[in-house]
Amino acid sequence: MITPKEIQEQCLKWWKDVLLSSIDSVGYFPKDISRIGKVSSKDILNKLSNYKQSIELLTNNSKAVKKIGYSLVIEERQFDKIGKQPVPQKISIDSIEDYLRIVGKEKAYQIFLRNYLLIQNELPLLIEWIKVNPTRLIEHDTWLDTLKVCNYFLTTPKPNLYIRQLPIDIHTKYIGDNKVIVQSLLEFLIPEHINKDEQKFELRFNLKYAEHLIRIRFLDKTLSPLDNATDISLTVSEFSNFYSNCHNIFVAENLMNFLTLPFLTKTIAVWSGGGFNVSHLKDIAWLKSKQFYYWGDIDAHGFQILNQFRTYFSNTIAVMMDEATLSSFTSSSGQPATNQNLQQLSECELKLYNHLRQHNIRLEQEKITQAFAEERINKLIQQQPGNQ
DSSP, X not given: OOOHHHHHHHHHTTXXXXXXXXXXXXXXXXXXXXXXXXXXXXXXXXXXXXHHHHHHXXXXXXXXXXXXXXXXXXXXXXXXXXXXXXXXXXXXXOSHHHHHHHHTOHHHHHHHHHHHHHHHHHOGGGHHHHHHOTTHHHHOOOHHHHHHHHHHHHHOSOOOSOGGGSOOSSOTTXXXXXXXXXXXXXXXXXXXXXXXXXXXXXXXXXXXXXXXEEEEEESSGGGOSSTTOOEEEEEXXXXXXXXXXXXXXXXXXXXXXXXXXXXXXXXXXXXXXSGGGGGXXXXXXXXXXXXXXXXXXXXXXXXXXXXXXXXXXXTOEESSOSHHHXXXXXXXXXXXXXXXXXXXXXXXXXXXXXXXXXHTEEBOGGGSOHHHHHHHHHHHHHHSTTOO
């Protein structure tokens, strides 16, 4: 037989529909509880004491006793051996007030009505959005500021400003703290102005953001666009529009190694943040015609980064990531790494990668002496066509 707790659980399943009925001014109540459980004489006979307690609990929590809540209809039925016994016939919710008391959502419902009326008055375009997302009027309760954001983007769908620059009378961190719901609303209001392929909020909604920096060292001073400047930083978008007439580009995993690369003819070095941040370079068109050299740690992760980098620039030459370099210096224990299918590695590189991973070996770039590094780099560059 159904319990008051189970009545509440069934009612909670109606919550979204109850909110929608309020929007459409459609009466949702009275409504019957559909499943109250059949009672047989066997059930009562086997556990008569428990049955009577269940009836008492159901009655004491009903509207007849508490003046609000579910209405309970009980009829007496004649059973063999146990005679007449009370049996629930019907449970119904008569009004929205009864329903809200059962589910304990009186306050939430008032918040919903308040925010619905506000949106209806200030931005009725959102009514259809509310019908899909009624509970968000309760979960999110700073709609005055949210509507200011919506109205601004309706009039200025492509601001090209940083978030804190937007001329909206809200806290400077408000949009940043509420990106999830703002994104949902803007995708509904201005779909034709959204960059749908972009996942980053700022790019998706035509905003500026603090871009990742690409650092450039001109290892050939004649390549620098600025007098007496051999080390500059550009945002990713600026770097995309930049062009260097270099032949070679060095990429190092470690910043200090990047800074201490020797001067080389026709060559620049690029630092995108180290590690897997090499991904910032993948879509930059002018880099595709250059010869790349990648210098990473001799460990499993270093070869995983090399493999990733070659998916962007297939002609990349590994620098000092070989058995000869490993055997020339003292290695240490590395970070455990899962086995990956690194299809961009050569046969020798793949063999070394598996050895490093299986034995947890690591040789960091910093342990390679400057003299050894410069000798190997100069020799490698001289061996490549176009560098003579």
